[in-house]
Amino acid sequence: MAAFATALVNPCNYIGGISFNPDNDIQDLTGKTILITGGNAGLGKETTLQLAKHNPEKIFLCARTESKAQDAIQSIQAAISTKVDITWIPLDLTSRVSIQKATESFHAQSQRLDILILNAGIMATPPGETDLGHEIQLGTNHTGHFLLTKLLLPTLLKTAEEPNSDVRVVSLASVGHNLAPSFSTFLDQEKLKKVNTNARYGASKAANILFAAELSRRYPSITSVSVHPGIILTDLYNSIGQRTPFFSVTSKPMLLFGSSIPQGAYNSLWAAAGAKKEDIVNGAYYVPVGNWKRDNKYASSADMGKQLWDWTEMELAKANL
């Protein structure tokens, strides 16, 4: 907890980055296909809106509730001057069947994938598990995204073979990784389910950093990084408010002094489409904006990255995935 509190107030996690303006600093996305998870709300919706302004070929907006997805698509389209093809793909990251169907739907509609943004997430939720039996936060934030990426990988790699390609995978992590329990606890779901909810969130966000770094080691033709977006008051904090009503009247208003939702999307946008390919360090973990945390123990440990990857593959194999 002390490490988290230190990270939260550490100005290095908020300043020292580059200045970024999505209107001017995002590249022209003509011909590019984008898929984003959790695109219906918070940072994911804002990220989709800003990317949509730069002429992508197609955006697949993944969300678990149709009405929320369609509302988001309508409001994004109403906010931009040009018509952009944004298609909802149903996706519930706690369900392997839903993830499989989402990728089938994607493959029926697209032959290429240039930008994959693994944005969806839950935080500090009550105990629960996914249909694979994984702790609910690690299972949603890490395992669900791992399976999604695994099923999209052939398309990502094929796109990366094209001349002048620039394929990117951006994983939304958090300074909350400082709350994670020991690494061995990540790989023991029964043990993980017994630690407190903040530590479980920490494990899931540490796993996002480990996954992004390991993906870059295994598939260097893809640029894969993890980003902390800042502290932004979104629906992510609802479960804390529900669990601790006191939070709503004390800490929650304080979050209003964090970044705005538009600013909270900057680091994802920079990593996905702002930074030039040669200016981004493959496998790195960045705090806002584009500020490389080269000493991050999860991004730099090839050993932990390999262990988490192999463990996740084994867990999926148990379910014939």
Ligand SMILES: NC(=O)c1ccc[n+]([C@@H]2O[C@H](COP(=O)([O-])OP(=O)(O)OC[C@H]3O[C@@H](n4cnc5c(N)ncnc54)[C@H](OP(=O)(O)O)[C@@H]3O)[C@@H](O)[C@H]2O)c1
């Ligand atoms: N906000 C912050 O201060 C902060 C700080 C550090 C890191 N982050 C990270 O940033 C990312 C985006 O968070 P946010 O602040 O934008 O939160 P948010 O507003 O709560 O959005 C989260 C998104 O994830 C989706 N989602 C949740 N569970 C899902 C599931 N099982 N299957 C598919 N989609 C699911 C939500 O869908 P529904 O609308 O259907 O629930 C929503 O679209 C998260 O990964 C979070 O960990 C945020």
